[in-house]
Amino acid sequence: MPTIKSLQLHVPSLAEQRSIADRLEKGLEQANGLAKCNEEGAAAIEALPGKLLGRCSEAGSLPTCLV
Numbered sequence: 001m002p003t004i005k006s007l008q009l010h011v012p013s014l015a016e017q018r019s020i021a022d023r024l025e026k027g028l029e030q031a032n033g034l035a036k037c038n039e040e041g042a043a044a045i046e047a048l049p050g051k052l053l054g055r056c057s058e059a060g061s062l063p064t065c066l067v
Helices: 014-059 062-066
Strands: none
Touching: none
8 A cells, every 4th residue: 555755735825815715705605696596496486386376266267277
């Protein structure tokens, strides 16, 4: 089994750390936006059957409406 003879770690500079932090923050904002969009989409999908039923009952003919 091979062994590690030396290990070199790259420690990012302060500027690199800030750049990484900025990208992570932007990514988090995007993720939060997508999560909100997904929640709104899920709520709309859950409400859809009720809306369809409401439209159908307003139309006066439920079976025709659902076909």
